[in-house]
Amino acid sequence: MTAALHAVWRDLLGSEDVAALDPGLPDGFGRRPDVLVIGGGIVGVTVAVACQQAGLGQVMVVEAATLGAGATGGAAGLLIPDVHQGSDPDWFVDLARKSLVLWRELEHRYGVGVIDLDWIALEPHPPEFWPPASAEALTAREVAAMVPGLARPSAGLRLPDQGRVNPLLALARLSTSIQGVATGVTVTGVITRRGRITEVATSAGSLMPGVVIFATGGAPALPGLDLDLPGRAIKGHLLVTEPAPLELPGALAPVATPLEDGRLLVGGTLDLSDPTPQVDAEVIASIQAGLRQFLPATADLAVTHAWCCFRPAHPDGLPVVDRVPGLSNAWVTSGHYRTGILMAPITGELLATWINHGLQPPEAVRLDSTRFGSR
Known part of the structure; x- marks a missing residue:
């Protein structure tokens, strides 16, 4: 394919x-x-x-x-304010949480397609991240039970009541x-x-x-x-696979996010030194290899979509x-x-x-x- x-x-x-x-x-x-x-x-x-x-x-x-x-x-369409805890200022994370509440109000009024999901982060966490009070600590055994196909289960955190949306x-x-x-x-x-x-x-x-x-x-x-x-525009790559032979219990970081039909959304790279508009096949292959490393059952999954986009950023x-x-x-x-x-x-x-x-x-x-x- x-x-x-x-x-x-x-x-x-x-x-x-x-x-x-x-x-x-x-x-x-x-x-x-x-x-x-x-x-x-x-x-x-x-x-x-x-x-x-x-x-x-x-x-x-x-x-x-x-x-x-x-x-x-x-964009990936993730609505996960708590993941910014530690990497962004507290006041900004508070605004992000308010924005998620507003997203749910928009869903009620316009049917914009907000999907509730948990965010599960495997250790080791980025050094700047510190878990919010709502985070639930998970042992490696609990993670293994939640994600049976995980190659190397590790301890992690579950952040409940996050979200996702198809941006278009x-x-x-x-x-x-x-x-x-x-x-x-x-x-x-x-x-x-x-x-x-x-x-x-x-x-x-x-x-x-x-x-x-x-x-x-x-x-x-x-x-x-x-x-x-x-400001500058920062390139990033993402991919989507065909439907996977396993079911993820939520967005599994740094692995993948499940879509409605069982396909997996993977990536979100920061390609700081690449200003070109083309999809880089080597980056896509690297993302796919990382997915297979975490979830061996995905080894034969074809990639149905691969793309890059540029995120506008201030310093x-x-x-x-x-x-x-x-x-x-x-x-x-x-x-x-x-x-x-x-x-x-x-x-x-x-x-x-x-x-x-x-x-x-x-x-x-x-x-x-x-x-x-x-x-």
């Missing part, structure tokens, strides 16, 4: 959800939205939903390609609730006057929004926009959620790195609250751009 060199997520969608990812230019394309969100990844679309729920008027999303065409479509399914379901979504529309520049964005130039003509939110993954670089945030690995310096009606969120799917709902809530009330939420203070000396 030859692996498809693209992410698995679109292939798991029905025709209606696939169509929702590329609505094109809608009839009656509004030129004066109250809120214009630039960027159709999971962060941009979730921010738009939050603004709409907050009653901020007509909300429009514009995306240059199709929804989820960037990092969103290549969530994107499709959320996008259909937004008043205006346009794909294939490229933003080419902005015009500012007296500390406000007054016009946004696009391939579909000019827009005159009340508020602009840039959610383009990395920091936006547009003519007329004076914004300089440090400290944390996102920016801030008002654009010098502009009273423009905000930016960028550099979500490993947490874009997880943090999308809380990012939307922070921005919608800020815009609605005119005051920076306390939780957003440590996510502003001043930490880079950019003002």
Whole structure:
């Protein structure tokens, strides 16, 4: 079997959800939205939903390609805030936990496909990780009973009540609730006057929004926009196998995460020195070899999908959620790195609250751009 060199997520969608990812230019394309969100990844679309729920008027999303065409479509879709304990600041992990709660609210309202699962981490753990109070210690014997096919059972931890989502399914379901979504529309520049964005130039003509939110993954670089945030895109590889002859009790780190049909999602590498857009066959082979080492029963499993994506990151690995310096009606969120799917709902809530009330939420203070000396 030859692996498809693209992410698995679109292939798991029905025709209606696939169509929702590329609505094109809608009839009656509004030129004066109250809120214009630039960027159709999971962060941009979730921010738009939050603004709409907050009653901020007509909300429009514009995306240059199709929804989820960037990092969103290549993400693993894991909603596991507790795994960031120790590696990220405590206050950020608290925000991530709040975001998981918001994901479950979105599931209840829109049916975005959140799947509850446990996260089971085998020893040795990364040195920076320290278990939260909710973690359950597991002996090697308990791990062996939970995962009978494990080659070398070791002690571990179980983190209950985590989650997972098909990022493109969530994107499709959320996008259909937004008043205006346009794909294939490229933003080419902005015009500012007296500390406000007054016009946004696009391939579909000019827009005159009340508020602009840039959610383009990395920091936006547009003519007329004076914004300089440090960052880079970090490559990573993932693969999905055909259905496995064993059942995992949850996301098993650092081994694999089970999908609904029994296939295994594996990988999430950090290929820091590889800027090329191609899938590296050697990296995929290494991921597959690691899977076989832990679970010998997977030795004959074919890889059905293998892909790479680029995660936008700021130097400290944390996102920016801030008002654009010098502009009273423009905000930016960028550099979500490993947490874009997880943090999308809380990012939307922070921005919608800020815009609605005119005051920076306390939780957003440590996510502003001043930490880079950019003002």
